Amino acid sequence: MDMTQMIVNVSGLLLIVFVAWFFWGPKKGGYKATFTPSGYQEAEIIVKGGYTPHIVVVKKGKPVKFQFIRKEENSCSEMVVFPEFNKSAALPVGEKVTVEFLPKESGEYSFQCQMGMYRGKVVVQD
Secondary structure: OOHHHHHHHHHHHHHHHHHHHHHHOOOOOOEEOEEOOOOOEEEEEEEOOOEEOOEEEEEOOOOEEEEEEEOOOOHHHHEEEEHHHOEEEEOOEOOEEEEEEOOOOOEEEEEEEOOOOOEEEEEEEO
16 A cells, blocks of 8 residues: 555545534534513524524523424424423424423433434523
């Protein structure tokens, strides 16, 4: 193996590692829900190829109101499910759909489409 082949192989390996880290590596941060005068923590979530934002940070013990807007016709995005909060909602294309819940415990809670392909997370902090 000459030097050119070695450089190409090492470069390819580094590129594979970078792509794996970029798509499957740890995700930090998240969108902080906005407090409204009515006492709710609110966030608007766009549904198109996934959820944007896909991580929403809220405070424990304060009611949460997520407004989902579906901007695609993919059958996977027809519904959102919050298993730990026992909530779900159908998401018609182009309509704003509100999901409300009260996070009583700190932690990370998932939400997803009915097929489990689109995933998001609610981070509940003290």
